[in-house]
Amino acid sequence: MLIDNIRLFLTITEKGSLVAAGREVGLSATTVSERLAALEAHYGVVLFNRTTRSLSLTDEGRTLLGGAKIVLGEIEDLDARIRHGAETLSGPIRISAPIDIGRSIVSRVISSFTADHPEISIELLLSDGYVDLVGQGFDLALRFGAVTDSTLRTRSLGLFRRIVCAAPSYIASSGAPLAPADLTQHNCLIMRFGTTLDNVWRFEAGKKPQSVTVRGNKIVNDGSLVRQWALEGHGIILKSELDVASDLQSGRLVALLEDFAPPPNPLQMMFPPGRAQPRRVRAFAEALNSTMAVKGAG
Template sequence: MGFVEDARIFARAVEKGSFSAAGRDLRMSAAVVSSRILALEQKLGCRLFNRTTRKIQLTSVGRSFFERIVDVLDAVERAEASVALEGGAPRGSLKVTAPLGLGRRLVGPVVTTFRAAQPNIDIRLRLAEHLLDLIGEGIDLALRMADLSDSSFIVRKVATIERILCASPAYIEAHGAPKTPDDLFDHQCLLLRFPGSRQFRLTLRQGREARTLAVSGAIDCDDGDVLTQWALAGSGIVMKPVFEVAEQLTRGTLVQVMPDATPEPTTLAIIYPSRQLPPPGHRAFSDLLLEAGRSHVATELGKLGKRLEN
């Protein structure tokens, strides 16, 4: 490895806070990370870290070096990307995150399609309903369903997603259908709950008025597909994107409740940290995911005779 690669390893160790965390991110052992940073220190003729058995801490020289090297590494990445744009197959790796359900049904197939066209780019896909820290987790690209109006990242809108409250006919027969938003307090609400989740508060709109309700239920989960299964089993009322339950609504295994009081829509979007010149592979994957995402949503909505809002 050369100086630039050793500097990259050093910078990743600083960002991750330990050699072992940097090693996991770079797919190398902590011992290799330590040896490469030691080699870098020998080249520079100074100590960059103070090491203890439990943690690493930058020296004053190390902190100064880090503050300067990040700009150099960014310039190198832009130069490499510029060369790739001029010709030659893109190389490198791409770390992607998406919600569990969409990850399985949409992003997974996109990865195989992309890899067939770009075999020199490795994909690391992490599926989680909770919103990962893109910077802290080293995520390059995320598919998210959320309010992104104040996002500091680059946002590529896939679709506006309408949501509804629904339940199984068996649940409605056993417990009755809520007539007003306040009636939800007397029902079992199936909630998507994880650290930072806001979906235990339902904002429902009736005409021009919107109300936020802190509803509750006996069971909750951090996987949206499990909530759908529970709703189908008659366990309660769930809020779902229309396209995700279009087939069940068509079959009648789920029915909409309170159609005159609907949850506020959300946005399905691709987001990634701002860069002056994103690597070509990142943009290519984003383009493919954008097209596939719109097609997937439109296909599911087509089962209900709805149109995708562009």
């Protein structure tokens, strides 16, 4: 019963409320509350700060969350080895990824991986903003740039450029910037990453960094939409080469200011703190790493 209550605790954490957790596992909110109370009584601590409108983990709850994912992962791996043989992988994996590469690269890896390992189930959540890896119960997340949370474990999937580009129709009507400062005279389509507005674009000229604050008539938190606007000729964008490589090769988009390109950004896999990932997560990470190694080589 303790293990079942710990699993329910993880579901409450992932869903953000007792009602949503109960709906997920087919229990009433009253039953979920009773089982959470039993778990708190077992440990002699409060696991959640509760108000009428929100539910947040206490320090003890965060400690349990980190340890519970490891313990339950080990139990599921052991169960799979006993039931299906040592080479079989099974169980759930929750992944967070940026929208564009999630729809393209990550989705293809998932399709191949689940075909090879039919006992695996994967939940993919796409977001270009910040995610709380531990609080939202993710096993793995992908993000560009440096990771500021030092408690997370990281693994680089390679270095990739961000490219300033626009459609030929935009260039025909508005011209092309010849230097980064010219961007202030252009309509730039701007991404929002969570609470951060990506309107300061960075460049390098002769190893000297420079930045330009850009403006435009469209801001969005969806990488696919900002790319679509660019393809339709609405303005200039700054996107990872992974997102626009096929558009540049086909001529649907044209790279701009290439002489001023800054150093490439790392694409990172992030994992929750703990001793080790379950075998299924390690195996998926290897599959993703192999795919990205080919992309980087290309």
